[in-house]
Amino acid sequence: MEGYSRFALTHPHLFELMFSPLYCDYQNAGLPQAARASYAVLAEISPGLDWDKADATDSQRRGEMMLWSLVHGYAKLRLAGQFMPQTPAGAAFDIADIIPDFGYRADPADAKNPLKSA
Secondary structure, eight states: OHHHHHHHHHSHHHHHHHTOSSSOOTTOTTHHHHHHHHHHHHHHHSTTEESTTTTSTTHHHHHHHHHHHHHHHHHHHHHTTOSOOOSTTSOOOOHHHHSOOOEESSOTTOOOOTTSOO
């Protein structure tokens, strides 16, 4: 999650280009593979997410969509200048400062939350 927002803030024009339907070459044979590799990050962190939709049908897919929506929305709003400085140092909150601290059901022995790692 932090890597996604960091990329968007560091490379704003490339980030916008990546999601632009005007400049996307859907005929490029490498596009589906690159898209799957990117989405695999969401698929990796979504299983076992402990939230109110955890027992719903297709909970993993719902978790992937929720996490992507959260981080993508944050990145777009931040790039658009919609977040005024919030910290004492005069900076906007980073994604790690606002994301809920989701628990995980999958493996209780693994206490590290992958959503909060750098």
